[in-house]
Amino acid sequence: MKVLVPVKRVVDYNVKIRVKADGTGVETANVKMSMNPFDEIAVEEAVRLKEAGKASEIIVVSVGPTAAQETLRTALAMGADRGILVQTDAETQPLAVAKVLKALVEQEGPTLVILGKQAIDDDCNQTGQMLAALLGWPQGTFASKVVPGEGTVTVTREIDGGLETVELKLPAVVTADLRLNEPRYASLPNIMKAKKKPIDTVAPDALGVDVAPRLTTLKVAEPPKRKAGVKVADVAALVDKLKNEARVI
Amino acid sequence: MAILVIADHDNAALKPATLNAVAAAQKIGSDIHLLVAGQGAQGVAEAAAKVAGVSKVLLADDAAYQHHLPENVAPLVVGLAKGYGHVLAAATSEGKNLAPRVAALLDVAAISDITGVVSPDTFERPIYAGNAIATVQSADAIKVITVRATAFEAAAATGGSAAVETVSGTGDAGVSSFVGQELTKSERPELTQAKIVVSGGRGMQSGENFKLLEALADTLGAAVGASRAAVDAGFVPNDYQVGQTGKIVAPELYIAVGISGAIQHLAGMKDSKVIVAINKDEEAPIFQVADYGLVADLFKAVPELTAELDKVR
Numbered sequence: 001m002k003v004l005v006p007v008k009r010v011v012d013y014n015v016k017i018r019v020k021a022d023g024t025g026v027e028t029a030n031v032k033m034s035m036n037p038f039d040e041i042a043v044e045e046a047v048r049l050k051e052a053g054k055a056s057e058i059i060v061v062s063v064g065p066t067a068a069q070e071t072l073r074t075a076l077a078m079g080a081d082r083g084i085l086v087q088t089d090a091e092t093q094p095l096a097v098a099k100v101l102k103a104l105v106e107q108e109g110p111t112l113v114i115l116g117k118q119a120i121d122d123d124c125n126q127t128g129q130m131l132a133a134l135l136g137w138p139q140g141t142f143a144s145k146v147v148p149g150e151g152t153v154t155v156t157r158e159i160d161g162g163l164e165t166v167e168l169k170l171p172a173v174v175t176a177d178l179r180l181n182e183p184r185y186a187s188l189p190n191i192m193k194a195k196k197k198p199i200d201t202v203a204p205d206a207l208g209v210d211v212a213p214r215l216t217t218l219k220v221a222e223p224p225k226r227k228a229g230v231k232v233a234d235v236a237a238l239v240d241k242l243k244n245e246a247r248v249i
Numbered sequence: 250m251a252i253l254v255i256a257d258h259d260n261a262a263l264k265p266a267t268l269n270a271v272a273a274a275q276k277i278g279s280d281i282h283l284l285v286a287g288q289g290a291q292g293v294a295e296a297a298a299k300v301a302g303v304s305k306v307l308l309a310d311d312a313a314y315q316h317h318l319p320e321n322v323a324p325l326v327v328g329l330a331k332g333y334g335h336v337l338a339a340a341t342s343e344g345k346n347l348a349p350r351v352a353a354l355l356d357v358a359a360i361s362d363i364t365g366v367v368s369p370d371t372f373e374r375p376i377y378a379g380n381a382i383a384t385v386q387s388a389d390a391i392k393v394i395t396v397r398a399t400a401f402e403a404a405a406a407t408g409g410s411a412a413v414e415t416v417s418g419t420g421d422a423g424v425s426s427f428v429g430q431e432l433t434k435s436e437r438p439e440l441t442q443a444k445i446v447v448s449g450g451r452g453m454q455s456g457e458n459f460k461l462l463e464a465l466a467d468t469l470g471a472a473v474g475a476s477r478a479a480v481d482a483g484f485v486p487n488d489y490q491v492g493q494t495g496k497i498v499a500p501e502l503y504i505a506v507g508i509s510g511a512i513q514h515l516a517g518m519k520d521s522k523v524i525v526a527i528n529k530d531e532e533a534p535i536f537q538v539a540d541y542g543l544v545a546d547l548f549k550a551v552p553e554l555t556a557e558l559d560k561v562r
């Protein structure tokens with residue numbers, strides 16, 4: 001079975017982001033960019049399926065600027081077979097990305113699409129669910145375990161109260177949560193090999209998809225700052241503060 | 250146009266976050282309908298009818314909705330949505346699972362995790378782990394939204410007297426089935442609802458050591474939470490995780506023990522009213538958001554704190 005894994009280029013999770021002074025967004029110039037961490041987990045899962053003989057080919061896709069090629073290369077170095085860059089400099093919102101992915105799914109015919117559950121920049125947590133909807137496929141979101149069977153996939157999901165297991169008919173969409181696996185670091189030889197793996201570039205138009213945003217960002221602001229607190233000397237002082245100053249106990 | 254709020258429930262009781270979603274709906278408009286999709290959920294529908302501000306309850310009772318599989322529930326919501334200007338759900342694991350599926354079927358954007366209503370088409374939502382707040386405006390005819398519970402004071406659970414109307418289901422899509430659930434059992438308050446939360450991090454060193462925090466929590470009537478590192482290490486179950494990609498909490502008092510204060514953790518708790526941090530590293534970033542910081546070894550400080558609180562409470 002073919003597996004398709006979409007990957008997004010985002011501001012690295014270690015970067016302390018800065019809101020632009022004019023309130024139009026977040027500073028991304030000269031900021032370290034990386035693959036969205038949840039997408040790394042998705043790629044890793046696909047690679048493990050291939051290593052286990054359950055997946056035949058892994059296609060990675062990124063929708064974004066030319067620089068998203070680097071993100072695709074990272075995925076190729078982890079073990080994906082080939083990449084597709086859907087090149088656009090426009091802001092891409094989840095619905096548009098889901099439409100692009102649907103077009104690619106129809107073209108490539110994967111049995112399983114594994115995405116990260118959420119991108120750590122817009123924190124939307126939508127694309128997988130939207131893609132499943134557009135394809136009419138079942139969805140196993142927030143997955144902590146994925147077990148393919150005969151014509152089905154069993155997915156254990158992290159839910160508010162604990163864990164839930166569902167069985168989905170293939171083809172299906174899965175979105176990865178943190179504990180699905182621990183992604184590998186690509187080895188140097190694999191990074192070298194990845195340079196020779198093919199990446200196709202297409203435009204959203206060529207896929208017949210209108211990526212125009214549906215939501216307009218009117219402004220981006222800093223959240224209210226917390227006032228710096230105090231250090232207390234010992235437990236007795238802490239209890240005194242909580243009781244007599246904060247009055248929360 | 251009326252607003253449809255999708256109730257989060259377990260067929261027995263309404264989940265509290267639904268009341269926060271209703272509160273957000275009240276900021277948008279006044280004609281609020283609650284959809285209860287489930288099986289044997291008559292009691293939930295009756296409770297929903299009492300929620301203040303709700304004018305109608307729609308009950309879709311069908312075996313296909315027993316486990317709220319989104320493949321089955323989304324078509325039901327889509328069928329109903331045409332008559333509404335807004336479809337809201339709490340940003341719980343269920344709401345997050347369902348709302349984007351509904352939005353895509355309606356060919357509209359979904360607006361995740363709103364923390365403010367500016368106008369009926371404009372909303373505030375946190376991005377970048379809450380390090381920025383975006384104000385977004387939707388041009389779509391139907392706005393599909395999930396609501397961050399901690400940002401809206403819950404609507405009253407009683408006082409309303411809405412009519413319950415039965416709506417027919419759309420059946421089983423036949424592509425997914427429920428296999429089982431492993432729910433964490435606890436006598437303590439639910440993490441997102443608790444007035445006090447005691448959370449532990451990697452500094453706890455083991456699941457066994459979480460007993461120290463449980464004793465502290467029980468003295469305070471608190472819930473127990475954790476950082477991702479503590480969950481990944483297997484000290485506590487996944488549903489304890491507080492943060493950007495875990496649960497969002499905003500209790501009266503949050504006590505972070507052996508937690509460094511990574512931005513992903515802060516995203517889940519920095520709206521708490523009072524924050525206490527206990528950490529042996531005085532440089533730990535958690536102290537930058539803590540109202541009261543105690544630089545100490547937790548293995549000494551936590552039992553001491555429990556004993557001291559036992560005395561004063």
Ligand SMILES: Cc1cc2nc3c(=O)[nH]c(=O)nc-3n(C[C@H](O)[C@H](O)[C@H](O)COP(=O)(O)OP(=O)(O)OC[C@H]3O[C@@H](n4cnc5c(N)ncnc54)[C@H](O)[C@@H]3O)c2cc1C
Nearest residue numbers: 450451452476477478492493494507508509513514529547
């Ligand atoms: C995509 C992504 C999503 C994430 N989502 C989340 C999330 O939702 N929630 C979350 O929490 N994290 C999340 N993280 C992880 C986050 O970046 C941090 O790695 C994590 O929060 C660290 O947990 P910690 O503070 O327990 O561990 P550490 O950072 O290792 O801190 C342990 C602390 O314990 C202190 N300590 C150790 N021993 C003692 C002692 N005896 N007494 C007192 N103090 C002691 C140390 O000084 C240290 O400050 C996410 C990361 C990524 C990449």
